[in-house]
Amino acid sequence: MTTLRPDDRNQAVLILQKQLNAQGAGLYLDGHYGESTEQAVQAFQRRAGLVADGVAGPKTLAALAGQDTGHLLKQRDLEQAAERLGLPLASVLAVNRVESKGEGFLPNGKPAILFERHVMRERLLEHRYVLPGLASPEATVESLETRYPGLVNTRPGGYAGGVAEHQRLASARQIHDTAALESASWGLFQIMGYHWQRLGYARVQEFAHAMAESEARQLEAFVRFVEADPALHKALQGRRWAEFAKRYNGPAYGKNLYDVKLARAYAQFAGQPEAA
Template sequence: MTKPLTLRHGDKSQAVQQLQWALNAAGAKLVPDGDFGDATEKAVRAYQLKVGLVADGVAGEKTLGALAGADCSRLLSNATLVAAAKRLGTDLATVYAVNEVESNGAGFLANGKPKILFERHVMHARLCLVRSEGDDSAALIARADKLAAEQPNLVNRAPGGYAGGTAEHQRLANARYIDTLAANESASWGAFQIMGYHAERLGYDSVDEFITLMHQDENQQFEAFVRYIEADAALLKALKAKKWAEFAKRYNGPAYARNLYDVKLERAYERHAGCGCGGQMKVAA
């Protein structure tokens, strides 16, 4: 699968020149020299604000699509990030940084369904969960283990079995035949991959309401991410203090250092803060 084109500050190519021509057609006044410098980044941010996209100065799939006339109605808006910064009590550059590093890019697949990842080990755990007074814990565990032996791709004590893309929705559909609630709780949803079992803890009436909203647009997916941060006082404190290693450890887990999430967050923050646009950027009318 071909990785979507992303153009950013420092790039020099014919693709950058084509970007500059497209930006000029949208009202910019760039010299189309194929060099993605300060002027081009400023023009990208201005265009993103104009059409309502996140004004991060990076010409990725969404910005390039918008320039080509694609529908942007379900995409994450800059206004959503501005509101989130106020709500979380941090500067906009911080919110830009976590959005850039922690999101899974686009929140939707090409067929319009939200991105998901079905976790078979979570399915096993949810099937073992005592939910009501009459539940027999031993019987629940025995059933989960029996299902794991019969359908290890859907129920398993160990993670894995990922198919990726649209095939994850098929795995989820198959798991729903076993137990709809447990299956919905066992998938991570949207651009920020929030697990379904967090739904009620994050203030949703039910996992069904959560899933409905994850199908709506990327702004709702970002809302779930903000709620996740708000629900963890230590995570929010680390974000506000820009303690990137602590934030990454709590959000990404113990493998954060190996994947350099803290380094990526710090670099992204410095870039957004350094451009002069990530402090208290006003939303274009």
């Protein structure tokens, strides 16, 4: 689904303005996503309980169309996360905009995931899994690599995307349920399943169930992830965006300008000049 942003000019913006007017916005229908349209979007988002960021993404458009948004992230969820982490709301809004996938669920209602075949190999070795008739975990992963290279491999890749990632996960679960669930990244913030224990879940199955419940539960996993890493937490509290991005995204964070995007998003939500 299309995402409409400030300064867009197209037919989709005109349709958006008509939908907002049906909600009482009183906009001039010019197809330009100007300040008045942005304010009208934010006002609708607040009424709907959605994240009030002024961007008309799939969630806002779904709400305007009258679809159920009960499982989607709400403004109050972000406010509670900010309070729990000791952060200004603007910091959490910035992280949500830059570091989240935007949608924690697929159109079929399943949580957004990405199955990592190289992690599956590592987790099978970690669990010391041995297939019947084989002598060791090492022999097992070698056999599985030959038979199922899309599920067990030394190299990342093999992604199918979208709903098909759940088909990959289902096949991997037939090999080893726990290792498979640990080998996928889950939800809005792409938290890897193998973090389940340090995040305080009893089992990875409990973690996966929580990720399938709502985007609020996915945000809670992110909050736990930050709390479990004091250095990451302090970087976020101090708005040291480069350090936070490096710890969260890895050393290649600069290629995608994560730190720059975080700083700009924070400045916008905090109402500061962009130079901040």
